[in-house]
Amino acid sequence: MIVAKFGGSSMADADQLKKVKAILNSDSNRQVAVVSAAGKGIHNPVKLTDQLIHIYDLIQAGKDFSNALNEVWQRLDAVVEALDLDFPIHEELSNISKQINQLSYAELVSRGEYLTAHLLASYLKWPMIDAADFLVINSGQIDYQASKQRLMNITKHIEHCVIPGFYGVNAAGKIELLPRGGGDTSGAVVSNLVNAACYENWTDTNGILAVDPRIVDQPTKVNILSYDELQELSYLGVKVFNEEAVQPVRMKQIPIRIMNTNRPELGGTFVVTDKNSVDYKPEVAGIAGKQDQVILTVKQYQLSSHVDSVIALIRLVNNFHLKSTYSLSGDSISFVLSGVDEQKDIQDLVNQINANVNPDNIHVTERIAKVAVVSEAFCNRPRLVGKMIELLEANSIPVQQVIQTSDDIKVVFGVANADYQRAIECLYHEFFRKANVRSMVAVNS
Numbered sequence: 001m002i003v004a005k006f007g008g009s010s011m012a013d014a015d016q017l018k019k020v021k022a023i024l025n026s027d028s029n030r031q032v033a034v035v036s037a038a039g040k041g042i043h044n045p046v047k048l049t050d051q052l053i054h055i056y057d058l059i060q061a062g063k064d065f066s067n068a069l070n071e072v073w074q075r076l077d078a079v080v081e082a083l084d085l086d087f088p089i090h091e092e093l094s095n096i097s098k099q100i101n102q103l104s105y106a107e108l109v110s111r112g113e114y115l116t117a118h119l120l121a122s123y124l125k126w127p128m129i130d131a132a133d134f135l136v137i138n139s140g141q142i143d144y145q146a147s148k149q150r151l152m153n154i155t156k157h158i159e160h161c162v163i164p165g166f167y168g169v170n171a172a173g174k175i176e177l178l179p180r181g182g183g184d185t186s187g188a189v190v191s192n193l194v195n196a197a198c199y200e201n202w203t204d205t206n207g208i209l210a211v212d213p214r215i216v217d218q219p220t221k222v223n224i225l226s227y228d229e230l231q232e233l234s235y236l237g238v239k240v241f242n243e244e245a246v247q248p249v250r251m252k253q254i255p256i257r258i259m260n261t262n263r264p265e266l267g268g269t270f271v272v273t274d275k276n277s278v279d280y281k282p283e284v285a286g287i288a289g290k291q292d293q294v295i296l297t298v299k300q301y302q303l304s305s306h307v308d309s310v311i312a313l314i315r316l317v318n319n320f321h322l323k324s325t326y327s328l329s330g331d332s333i334s335f336v337l338s339g340v341d342e343q344k345d346i347q348d349l350v351n352q353i354n355a356n357v358n359p360d361n362i363h364v365t366e367r368i369a370k371v372a373v374v375s376e377a378f379c380n381r382p383r384l385v386g387k388m389i390e391l392l393e394a395n396s397i398p399v400q401q402v403i404q405t406s407d408d409i410k411v412v413f414g415v416a417n418a419d420y421q422r423a424i425e426c427l428y429h430e431f432f433r434k435a436n437v438r439s440m441v442a443v444n445s
């Protein structure tokens with residue numbers, strides 16, 4: 001059995017739903033479709049989820065929300081009309097309208113996936129199984145045992161179904177949302193619950209691309225990834241696959257395929273349980289990054305042997321809820337921090353470190369971009385990092401910091417914000433464009 005998750009871009013309008021139907025019908029193993037709320041598309045510049053959040057905000061502010069609500073209704077109605085569905089959309093919408101002032105944030109926002117799933121189910125003539133009837137989420141944690149039991153009870157005699165992603169139900173019986181982008185996690189959890197042979201994730205790019213397509217025009221697609229590589233790239237912000245969606249499928253060693261709903265023939269990115277079983281292994285799996293990072297280096301004589309100080313430092317950084325990567329050497333620890341909005345934050349953190357750990361020295365470098373290269377090859381190609389630094393410096397991009405994680409899967413280079421784009425282009429050119437030419441020459445000779 002294949003679980004196919006379709007992201008918002010695949011559910012954006014009637015034309016997209018036609019493509020989804022063709023994909024599902026082209027393989028009889030695709031028995032479960034997990035869907036996100038209608039996303040951005042040619043006719044709709046705003047995601048349905050964001051439209052519903054806007055309505056909730058208007059209600060809370062006591063403002064008129066009738067126009068915003070009308071836009072949502074028209075959008076959904078247009079799909080029903082175009083596909084000639086017999087789903088009672090007006091009844092559903094008027095039920096929601098009647099109680100809209102009493103709905104919680106999660107109840108209102110989850111109606112995006114709920115209604116979108118109903119539209120697809122009606123189009124396919126498959127049953128729709130509401131995630132609120134089986135997916136148990138307590139404070140963000142999935143209860144696999146309870147969810148499996150409930151799902152098995154519902155699906156005993158069902159061959160196909162459509163399931164809305166992004167939400168479930170908590171112990172108190174209330175709708176609970178996953179974090180934004182959580183549709184990927186729903187698809188992964190359902191794959192786990194039904195022991196899927198494959199988890200397909202359908203989106204609007206040709207798979208995982210070697211770099212963000214907003215930085216490099218039409219980057220090459222990555223054909224094969226390991227779970228670790230995918231997890232790292234997702235953690236680094238490769239938006240196409242949610243970081244939290246890796247673990248549920250990894251637990252059961254279910255392969256993942258990330259594919260383009262608009263170009264299914266391209267085959268997408270395949271995430272395999274054992275990358276060693278595959279012949280073609282490029283040096284680098286992907287490149288990702290972010291600007292406006294802060295590097296915080298704390299120096300103290302023989303720091304690495306003072307475990308209490310190291311733990312205290314990590315805890316202090318965590319208390320600030322900043323996303324961080326760190327590397328520890330004999331006398332110092334360096335953190336690359338994301339999400340530092342205010343100068344005040346960093347000063348508070350420095351003050352707390354001084355008060356609690358009293359180190360020899362603290363050094364802060366701001367306006368840094370992190371450029372992260374993900375590759376399983378780092379562990380057996382130790383000179384690869386040096387080659388990358390030489391390449392950047394030969395292109396007049398000074399590398400201010402290098403952090404290599406202890407699992408040898410990722411190297412993060414700190415460069416000036418102004419050099420961000422060029423650093424990514426330069427690494428991409430060397431490890432993907434030139435590598436492609438090299439492999440073509442090898443094949444042809």
Ligand SMILES: Nc1ncnc2c1ncn2[C@@H]1O[C@H](COP(=O)(O)OP(=O)(O)O)[C@@H](O)[C@H]1O
Nearest residue numbers: 007008009203204205208209211212238239240
């Ligand atoms: N390395 C990358 N590979 C593929 N897509 C990426 C990458 N980095 C950023 N993206 C962006 O992620 C988007 C897809 O993610 P998302 O909007 O969540 O899709 P969906 O609506 O299908 O769930 C792409 O349109 C692309 O702009």
Ligand SMILES: N[C@@H](CC(=O)OP(=O)(O)O)C(=O)O
Nearest residue numbers: 007008036049180181182183
């Ligand atoms: N609709 C939700 C959940 C989701 O995963 O959407 P998408 O698959 O379009 O990223 C959101 O916008 O966050």
